[in-house]
Each structure stands twice: as structure tokens, then as C-alpha cells.
Amino acid sequence: MRTFSHIGIPTDKIHGEETHNVEGGFHITDFEQSPSRVEWLRCEEKCGLPEMLQTVAHVAYQVDDLDKELEGANVLLEPWMANEHLRIAFIIEDDAPVELMEAVH
Secondary structure, eight states, X not given: OEEEEEEEEXXXXXXXSEEEETTTTEXXXXXXXXXXXXXXXXXXXXXXXXHHHHHSOEEEEEESOHHHHHTTOXXXXXXXXXXXXXXXXXXXXXXXXXXXXXXXX
16 A cells, blocks of 8 residues: 655755765755655756656655565666665656655564
8 A cells, every 4th residue: 555755856956954865966855844745856967866856756655565566567766775764666657756665674
């Protein structure tokens, strides 16, 4: 089952306090600090994210079983550990990016 988490919006402007992902070449805001659950994504010139994520807004869902959700899906970005408690991946549905997030205990 999918539960809405947030919407991610690419931007070229700074929107409040950002976390810098040096490896990936991007900056993000904490959607949990946004009353509208918006995560702003600002990419550097040498960003490692797929072009689609750099230019198209995505919707994100919390899922119980990330591997099961990825079965048969059009995977845009393979699963990785976003932090020690969160495993995420991106898929494409209806020509738009969708982020799937699984809590890891």
C-alpha cells in the first residue's frame, strides 16, 4: 500500500534551509518542515540525478515493501539508502517520476 509522503519540486532558487548531497550534486529541503509537504530540489551543474528528476516534479509515497513495488515497474533510479533508516527508489508512472520510500529498522 502507498501512503502519500511529499511532493518534490525542482528549482534553481534557495528555499529555506537545505541539505547538500555532495556526492549527488544537489541540495534538498526537509519536506517534514513544510506545511505543504514540499521538498525543494536544487541541482548543481554536475548533478548525478537523472535529467527527469532535475526538471520534473515528483510525488513520493511511503511503501511497506520497496522491492515488491519495483517488480515490473519502469525504474528510473535503483534503490539506495537515503539515510540509515530510509531506502528509496524512483520509478516512472504515466510519464512522471514517482519516489517510493521504505522505512528500514
